[in-house]
Amino acid sequence: MDMISIPVVNMTPILPEIFLSVLAMVLLLLNVFSPSGKKSYLAYISFIGIAATAVLVGAGWGGHIESFSGAVILDNFATFFKMIFLLAAGLTVLISDQYMEREECNHGELYPLILFTVVGMMLMASGTDLMTIFLGLEVMSVSLYVLAGFNRNNKKSNEAGLKYFLLGAFSTGFLLYGMALTYGATGTTRVYKIASVVGQMTLPSANIMLLAGMLLMMTGFAFKIAAAPFHMWTPDVYEGAPTPMTAFMSAGPKAAGFAALLRILLVALPTLQIEWSQLLWVLAVLTMTVGNITALRQDNIKRMLAYSSIAHAGYALVGLVAGNGTGTAGILFYMLSYAFMNIGAFAIIILVSKKGETNGNVMDFAGLGFKRPLLAVAMTIFLFSLAGMPPTAGFIGKFYLFSGAVQKGYIWLAVIGVLNSAASVYYYLRVMVYMYMKEPTEEFEWTQVTAPVALALIISVAGSMIPGIVPSFILEFAQQAVKLI
Amino acid sequence: MFDNVWLIPLFPLIGFLINGFFGKKIKNEAVIGGIGTLMIFMSFIVSCGILLQMIGLPPEQRVFEKVLFPWIHSGNFKADMAFLVDPLSAVMIMVVTGVGSLIHLYSIGYMHGEEGFYRFFAYLNLFCMSMLLLVLGNNMLVMFIGWEGVGLCSYLLIGYYFHKKSAGDAAKKAFVMNRVGDFGFLIGLFTLYWWFGSNHNIWTINFTEIKAASHLLPYGGVVTVATLCFFVGATGKSAQIPLFTWLPDAMEGPTPVSALIHAATMVTAGVYMIGRMSFVFIKSPETMMVIAVVGAATAIFAATIGTAQNDIKRVLAYSTVSQLGFMFLAMGVGAFTAGIFHLMTHAFFKACLFLGSGSVIHSMHHALHKIHSHDDAQDMRNMGGLRSAMPITFITFLVSTIAISGIPGFSGFFSKDEILWQAFANPYHGGLNIVLWGVGALAACFTAFYMFRLVFMTFFGECRINAKAKSYLHESPLVITIPLMVLGFLAAVGGYIGLPKLIGDMFGGIPNYFEHWLEPVFALANQYSAQYAHHGAHPSHAFEWSLMGLSVVIALIGIGIAFTMYVQNKDLPGKFTATFPALHRAVYNKWYIDELYDFIFVNPCKAFGQFLWKGFDVIVVDGVVNGVANVVMGFSGIFRYIQSGYIYNYAFSMALGVVAILGYYIFK
Amino acid sequence: METLFFAIVSLVAIISAILVITCKNPINSALSLIMTFFCLATYYVMLDAPFMAAVQVMVYAGAIMVLIVFTIMLLNIRVNATQKHSHRILLGSIIGFFTLINTIVLLVKSQAAKPVGPFTGDMIRNIGHSELIGREMFTTFLLPFEITSILLLVAIVGSVILAKKNI
Amino acid sequence: MENLNGYLVVSAILFAIGTIGVLTRKNAIVIFMCIELMLNAVNLTFVAFSRHLGHFDGQIFVLFIMTVAAAEAAVGLALMIAFYKNKESISVDDVNMMKW
């Protein structure tokens, strides 16, 4: 037998992943050599690294390169999502330092783990092989399990980690079973090959094994994007996880889940669209409704935003149900703006809450509006954006999502969506009610805003407002991104 | 002169603006009153000029329209701020400005020392302006401005003593009842406008244009609807059944107001309006009948109430209602000229009566005030024997009373008798004629009775006022008595311009100037009415004479009864009351009409409003809104508890989801 | 013969799997699980995948289960006397049962893709399973293979972060 | 490969048993073991398919799943240890600080 010769591969598609992995490892090493309590510079380095990666990713815009025998691809779709992940990670890194210092768990491993998560997510977005996607998902998940339980002296954080882990692993079982069935039904794990195999089937929807494989995979991703009824981990984990990680989890992995889901459904299984859009219709309605309605009665603001994040997954699913250019571009746009507004909101929560995650209730926002007007205005913008009020990015995003549905004839879905949106306004307004319309019950000092957090807030505010007023350029990118898949 | 017609309403407007804006600063009553009076007097002069010019023209040229400025032009609809001068409006402006000037003058004396003197004159001027707009308007909408404007001024003036709750209530009642009428007016206007527009493409509310097109109108049908609606408007403004109850309450206002607004001018607006649109009304025999019946009924109904009232002004108020009934009776039987004629004479004698009563009250009030008595200055039971203290007032009052009672030779006789005659002789209402005449005659009898009752109780007999106060009673100053004298004179002789043909013939063919004057206005109406008038044998002159005599006798009977009861045998009223307590109570309480209205309309409305608010709006409408919110919140609670925190529950939910999804797709 | 063998192995695998979820003592569960893993390894052999069988024994039965048992010992978990939530067991079983029904029905109703690959049992036996796997792994599946390295690194770092006494 | 369905059915049964275990057991470690059982069922499916299809994609997938399982085991058990340190328990009944 001849020797195994490692084939020459085009590394371009995974350059950002390689760069980030190397950076993460360097950071791990640096961490070892830096005394405890002086880990802040790791945050700065990671931020710069992330920014550099963003440039690297951006440079790949417009390219279309398959590599590693079809395991990954560099296309606009992946690039767009990678940008979202980097954005989420960048903002998270900025808001982490202050929080971690306060919670006395500023271990330097945090930043490499975040970077690894990003690597995982990037692989999910650019993977065109179920294996790659799965491994990317696992890299992301395993990192997230750790990140959720990162504040290991905090019972809530422990619990969040454990819950996330057990349920995540459970859902992985379904996902894998789905992949196995898909593999069995099509004979391949390559996304594009699946597409061609399924395309040649006379009646793909009659192929129960394929259908079941698809459904099980969908449940697996539904878990990641927190769609009902696979959403139940979300509030608990979001509440328990360290706040910056919650912010990260709500923006990054959700987007990654959507990236993979979009890739699989739209690239591999477009012929089954009738089937999966039917299921997603139900899931979308269920997700929006459960998320929004349950959020109405939440006092803990992290928990409230967790439910809201479920609801937002529902909105995004509306775009996926449509499955057309408008809807999917809407998802991309929405995920991007959601990263801005949600992380921004969590940044404010970090500033309002105290050590040990106290002051995490809506009531603790009382009086913020006139004591810290800038913070309150920022929070207001985030909340209005989340609520989908014009002229914010959230509105444009929702507009495109629902437009997609309407365009495809899913008018009732859009109607349910907007009604949900209206209901959701209540709990966003509630925060504003406390910020502006109630007096604080007790006097206490507000946390100082450090420079990185301020930077994160500025970016978030800009990211929530500007795409709302002049959304064209981002939408244009999103359109191009979904055109190729 | 015609071109300057716009000056007529302008002068009072100027007066209103001056007094309204600067009156408080001027403070000097003479100046304020002077301005107010002068302004309306200037209008009077202009009116005289117009009248003279009109007299100089041949009858067919006596119509003139003056467009001031376009007002509302939209789509088909077109209404200008424009005036119409014709014989009818000429009569009206003369009455309004003439009587108005006198009452203004009177007010200077009467309102002396009142807080808000300037306010009073401002309102009075504003009223005159509105009234003049009403009578001069060349289209229904300008008329409607005046129509509502006089309502507003009436409101303001009734509520002049706003600190009295009763005054406020009365003011509001007056306005609201007028509004009920306005509702009718508007609907009538709409109907007419719409009918002409949609059927003949004549989109107009202009009187002249409607007149020109009136031949297109059918008899009855839509015209009945429209005219009935207009008539509802007239009943509101002119205090006819069923909308009359506001007028007696309106006596809460100062007495000059009662004289001007609630006797001489505003309340006659309904009559005027029917006259103005006679060519429309006449096209509906049904409406004419209704008008006649309502007029007659009001005449008798109000007269009965008038017999039992003790408040001097209330008696006069009911008298006014009753006399307005006569006017409507006239209109209803197609005797438009007679109606307008009575309107005019009524303006003279009723204004005089009110002003006279004002003079009495003024004096009484003064006297009672001096001795710090809280007795009611308007209650006739406190008066008596005032003739010696106030001779001029007494004489003018007596003259007017005679006039209103229909004693031959005085103005009221001519007009009222004409009405009764027409009620009897009109060719439209068939068998109803006798009834109309009978009711009218009976009302005339009652009129004579209660008017003389008033005179006897007030001016005759011994003085029932507090002896100490008696010395303070004195005749009113000249500024008050001059208008009284002028009006008394007019009340006496005003009737001669409209001598019935019968009497005129007797005196060598003196023509009925008034009828000739108004002939061009009502000619068309008479022409139309010929269509359905039945041509029965005309009653003979002898019959007419005997009816005239009968009505005089009836009036004398009324006077006789009053004399018996209140001068000769003063126990009689008491006995009468004791014999028929229920009747007396009913009459004294105005047949409980107010209570009835409260019961039927006001209270249910309030209760319904309360129900709608607390019961429906809050519980049902808002309840649904909040209910939806609460249901959603309830679901929120339920969904929350599903989120139990236990991993196996979460896993269960996931597994359930998987099973359900798979199951659905596999087994479907 | 092969069918009988398959049946026996299946029986053992299923019984031991059931034991995993019924044993009260986690240690017993763990041992049952190891038994199941061995059965699976047997299957792999039957499926002409000896390398997979070896890895199965080494990684699962060896590494992972040792880790688990070690943890059980470390935490010295008391055996729960009774299962309080009987309705939970019932519901769980029902759901599991339906999962099974669903899966089996779908398997019965459907059929896998036609064989597409080049490898037959003879071929595997001739060339050697390990070599074939290795070849594939380092050529076609190079990227996933590399990703696993990151995954393991993450796992190491994560475990250290979470479980080390002082960091 | 004539016996594909046999393997698939066995793996389905194992998968179902694993699911039941996750839903019914209270000890987090046992739950994790049940998840491992599920993953193994999937592995069996993969291998069976792989053999049936005649290429090694499925088997290589299984290798990665094993790696993932190992990684998850490491992290998961670490999480359990951390949890145990704080709560002195590993029963999922005690994992309910956060709810509603």
Next chain:
Amino acid sequence: MSNVLSLTTFLPILGVLLLLFIPKDSKGVLRNVTLAVTLVTFLVSLTILSGFQTNAEFQFIENMPWIAAGPFVMRYNIGIDGISLWLVILTTFIMPIAVLSTYTAVEEKVKEYMICLLLLETGMLGAFISLDLFLFYIFWEVMLIPMYFMIGIWGGKNKIYAAVKFFIYTMVGSLLMLVALIFLYFKGLEAGITDFGLLQFFSLKLDMATQIWLFLAFAFAFAIKVPMFPLHTWLPDAHTEAPTAGSVILAAVLLKMGTYGYVRFAIPLFPDAAHKFAPMIATLAVIGIIYAALVAMVQEDVKKLVAYSSVAHLGFVMLGVFAFNVEGISGGMLQMLNHGVSTGALFLIVGFIYERRHTRLITDFGGLSKQMPVFATIFMIVTFSSIGLPGTNGFVGEFLILIGAFESQLRWWTVIATSGVILSAVYMLWVFQRVMFGELDNPKNQKLADLNVREIAIMVPLIVMIFFMGLYPKPFIDRMDPAIRKLAAQVRVTSVNAQVLPVETPAGTPALEIPSGHPGMSTPSSPSSDKAVNPHETK
């Protein structure tokens, strides 16, 4: 200046930027600057008025690309015609008054308050001038935000409930409208329409079923804003709790958004459906008139009473608009302006006494005329304007509405609505009487000061407008007339088509191509067909 509309709309935003640089403690400066900004805006808007050509076309058009992505093209497309002109002027006219009214009423958080006011102005103006449906929607929603804060922060006891109710209520409706908007766009896309420009959609022929659904969605959103019975309950709460300036703006301008929406969007876009639903909407409008009047009658809180009176007044507007003839729509438009002036004034009046006595219960007052004669006079004028006394503005609009509606198919509705005239007199005079007349027996009222110069200055422009619009409404009517004629023609022509065709006719069949032409683009070309439609038009 070609971009004077933009200038008017965004001047307040510039004002906000200016305010940001003023320290929050210098309240006087803040107030004066805001006043100056609103005044300048008003003056600038007057140049629009003077430059306005009296014709039916949209003017001052600015049309720039804005968003173009995917299937959507949104443009910054603004312009006004006679219909929106006056609403723009009304807005800029009311704003300085509203600002001036806050000088003493708002002592806390002045800066934020002023910022809210200015943002609100931009939102309102933007909504009136938008000719792009999407742009309109943006402004429509943006308006909510400052109003929400105004009610919620500076409101009364129950402010939070009122603010949230206001927000969510309006949001529900407008979101449904959003879906309809999107749907409409895609319908338009099929027909070759290239962007959200309103004018293009006028030429869009939709089948009846589509029209009905879309109309319902639009109508629902607008009905909430109007508010029409039974969607009105947010209004009394919002009004009662809002600060004076908030109530004034809410009544004067915000409510007009609903009726304006009908006139500008719901009716011309879906004329057939509008015709179909006219009886239903008229019924609701009439119920609203009577119902609100009855409820207003028994209110104990002056402000609530005025709020309910708003419901009644806007019922009139709706009735007029759905008469679909020039008179009715003109009346409706005028009534919008009138209501803006007179109800705005009423809320200011309530504000005055509230500032003095910190109560709005009618029973706490009585006999104020004695102590506050100027106030009494002004109150009375405004009351009568609200009642619709001829000579005041209220009458002209109401009359035109009624006569227009009477001419149309809504005759019986009009009769009932007219009786609302009586009820409005009842409740307004009753409250006036109870507040102003009677004995001044409450000792707390005996030292009340009459209006000061500033307060009189606030009221004078309104009083002037009350009489000006009542006595000489010609300039107002004339400028809006061509646009309204166009609208009426647009609605009428299509409706005839709807009558000719069976309702079930699907879109795109040749039957739909009958002569109607493009009603949105030009007046009907064939005079004969016009005549067939309404023979009375050719006068």
